[in-house]
Amino acid sequence: MKGSLFLAIFTGLYFWFFAGAPGYTLHYVFKQPIVVALPIGLILGDVKTAMMVGAAIEMVYVGIVAAGANLPADECLAGVIAIPIALQIGVDPSTAVVLAVPFGVLGVFLDQLRRTINASFIHKADKLALEGDIKGITKCALIYPMAIGFIMRFPPVFVANLFGAKVVENFLNVMPEWIIHGLNVTGGVLPALGFAITVFVIGEKTLMPFFFLGFFAVKYLEINTMASAIFGICIALLITLMRREERQEISTDIKPDEKNNMIDKENLLTKKDVVRSYNRWYLSCEISNSYERMQALAFCYSILPILKKLYKKKEDLSAALVRHLNFFNTQGIWGTPVHGVTIAMEEAKAKGEDIPESAITGIKTGLMGPLAGIGDTVDWGTWKPLIFSLAASFSAGGSIAGFFICFLFAIITYFEGYYLWNKGYSLGTNAVTTLLQSGFVKELITGSSILGLFMMGSLSANIVKLDIPIEFMMAGKMTTIQSILDSILPGMLPLLAVLSIYWYLKNKGQNFGKIVFIILAACMLGSLVGIF
């Protein structure tokens, strides 16, 4: 097959590099099937189909949240293998979605392996910290995890793309018609999983009507995705702003704690130092993630230049390095006030203020959890599915617009983090109290939840496909069961699919692979007996 060696090398390298996690939210954009699709489409000379397949796969994974960096499914591996195969053997996007699933599951194991192996680098860093070896720690935080990742991630993708298309083609050729059709039906239903997970993660039961509003706005008023987004944003704004007016009469009684506002600004550090360390964090925060100490190495790496500048004596520097290699894990964007506060505390300590080590560690470990809870809810639970599903629906017809829309996620989150990091540095712990107290965070969560539910409803109506095309005679005319269902309630079956999956998530469990298998089995059975 023409160009398949080049393709195999390119996709292998692509997966190796971006699954290594350079750039907290930026690498995540590059991991999206819809973003993967463009270069693959260019290589194989069919951008339009590539975008359609990428968009279809995207929908399935749009809801997953990797809380605490535990990946439930790997959409990148799914995309980077299934898109080229689909393009080369010419299967339709729905079938490609099903082909992608096993690779998504395989990716989870690769990621677990990565985070297990990464533990050895933090052990190495422990020793280097005692010697104050900054260069060595940098290698542990960036170079080694990326290098070892090559051995794990390049080969499977390379092999799959070199031989996969032939294998899958032969496989599909010998399959009976009902299986081929069943795969297609499954592909039409699977996006329901992505939407149901998003609804489940947003999880505000009282806001559920917005989901139905979005769904039936599409079914009855026939509005497109752009219109849904505009109406959704207006509704979300109206509700949060109207609530704000009501709430202003009730004031909170929690006062910022004065004694925690300890930073007087005779600075040893410049604004540039602070910004630079944010960029180092944004770049590295997931690269060296290990089960044992999570983001500890990245935290230490991010403030290396600052510690070096603050502590001229070797033993002081070494002590600082050791204390910042302690267990640390937060959400990379909303957790950044912690870093800002830490930098300010280290600066004060270096100036001779009496700040015990336990105070610095205490602030870090106390704040990292609550802020991660907010960050996972806002960034991963809402922004991510909103932006990526919007992107996917723009590209469902083959447009490359979705590719660009995805980058909004990286841009928005980068600047959120930039702002919070600097606030943490300049205001100390008061930054956190002010942030939480203002009620802005809760408004943001409510507003984006409303928008999220509305959009999930509208996308479910637009994207999920399931119908019963059985024909029969009625009053002397041929008709189908589907047309009868449509006359009762348009989109009844897709809606039922999303709601059933939601019910399962809520009451049974959230094992991604298991749910996919149940959907596959149900669709296959339906195809075999001829319902679907």
Added chain:
Amino acid sequence: MAEISLVRIDSRLIHGQVITKWLKKCGANRIIIIDDALAGDSFMSQIAIMAAPKGIKLEIYSVEKAVEQYKENMFGIGKLLILFKDIPTCYEALSKGLHLEYIQLGGIASAPGKKAVYRAISLDDKDVEYLKEMVQKGIEIAVHIIPEETKVEVQNILKKY
């Protein structure tokens, strides 16, 4: 009498996995953190309370106070998610009279003297001793980091220590 829907030991107490996953899975409307250090730290307590999602009441008790509340009226009303920071605290609460049937291990951070036994779980001698004792008392204990995964009974990971 409140219904205890989940008890979890997690070094980070409330964070992403708890807020975006378990809270939704178990349907609790109250989170109770049992931790002496946090209960005595008014600033960190404020942060935790303010960071709780809308509609969820978060309370922080010392072990002493928690056991008292439990004996008095089983924590009052509602559906509870109870969080402990570490195994010794949980053990202490149990030995003072709290009754639990199932304990979930979510994440025990590594620290000097602890050994990584299974993914995000690091234990020391004391942890292991307490875990064994609690299992002997008939309490089911399992590692379950996120609901997407299957849980692993603690007996299996203790073998690796």
